[in-house]
Amino acid sequence: MKLNLEAFYASHRGNGGEYWASPEGKLGLENPVSTLTALLTLGELGIPASDPLVQGALTLLKEAVLPDGRVRIAPQGSIYPCHLALAAASFGRNGQGESSEALRVRQRLLATRHGDGGWQCRKFSFGRGPETELSNPGVTLLVLDAFKEKPEAKGELDSAVETLLAHWTVKTPVGPCHFGMGSRFMAVEYPFLRYNLFYYVYVLSFYPYARKDPRFFEAWTVLKEKLDPEGYLPLEAPQKKLLKLGIYESPAVAELAKKRIQRILENLGSLE
Structure with missing residues (x-):
């Protein structure tokens, strides 16, 4: 298409x-x-x-x-x-x-890298507190996206992966930019641009450290339960800017999202 x-x-x-x-x-x-x-x-x-x-x-x-x-x-x-x-x-x-x-x-x-292994933009728009001393989950996810098929993905970036898995546990806003895991995070978005459940699971599925962790599988279960019988995801939160530009008018976007689900499944078949 x-x-x-x-x-x-x-x-x-x-x-x-x-x-x-x-x-x-x-x-x-x-x-x-x-x-x-x-x-x-x-x-x-x-x-x-x-x-x-x-x-x-x-x-x-x-x-x-x-x-x-x-x-x-x-x-x-x-x-x-x-x-x-x-x-x-x-x-x-x-x-x-x-x-x-x-x-x-x-x-x-x-x-x-920041002290906890992720990456942090030291711009404290929301003031300072214990939560702002942590790395920025959104930035860290983008970096892990860039490294996901590089040699560093196997071990060297485990601490960065851990910061995202830890966020699954607390879900509250963390980092100077206050990335949280509320209803907006849980609503499926595609293409991958923002910190979001689908993007989170997709990127982490490339990392052996994540594929052995129950927190990752909890996130994967939440995402998997959204799939329809044919393996398609409902795009619950289309990007407004892309919506205005007609990106979602083609069924091809849903097909590409389905391919990302298939890649997650392929990655889960490799649990080294």
């Missing part, structure tokens, strides 16, 4: 520049979507990197990677771990995971 990408592609100058960027080179403006969101979405939907718009967006992202592996998504402003995480996941989804830029970003991420 063919994806309906006409409106999405037509939006690539929506921020005033090319490839969903602003004229000044900002890659994070969401009006209607950013360069980073476009790359994550198109890569998740299987659009090849040879596509001219994907290629152009990847060029902008590669140019944003500094020699030390940080990623400057705007000409001015602070650089946060979430920017690196978004870049790393974007490179991975678009077949650029072995590019020199992607390697620098991943090396930087490995060298700048």
Whole structure:
């Protein structure tokens, strides 16, 4: 089945520049979507990197990677771990995971882990408390997405996986950005963009440490109970920005989500 990408592609100058960027080179403006969101979405939907718009967006992202592996998504402003995480996941989804830029970003991420093993953006928008001393679950999930098929997935990132499994137990908002596991987290979203049950289970299923843990299987059971008899997931919380751009008008999105469920099952068949 063919994806309906006409409106999405037509939006690539929506921020005033090319490839969903602003004229000044900002890659994070969401009006209607950013360069980073476009790359994550198109890569998740299987659009090849040879596509001219994907290629152009990847060029902008590669140019944003500094020699030390940080990623400057705007000409001015602070650089946060979430920017690196978004870049790393974007490179991975678009077949650029072995590019020199992607390697620098991943090396930087490995060298700048938070004390609990995950990643933390030290921007305390909700004030400070014991919960804000923990890593950011959403950022950590994006990083684990980028590493999920790399050698580091087998052992080196166990402590990062543990931070997400621990969050399943407490579910309350943690990290400086207050990621929680409430009704919004539990509502199925696809394509993978935000911290969400489906994305959580999918990424963790690649990690042997998670596949041996009862907390992971509790999350998988919750997700599995949402499947219909044919193995499809109801997309309970479509991304509003993508909904406006017609992404969900094609049954192909549901088919792709079903393939992600099949990959989880394949991963669970390998319990080393």
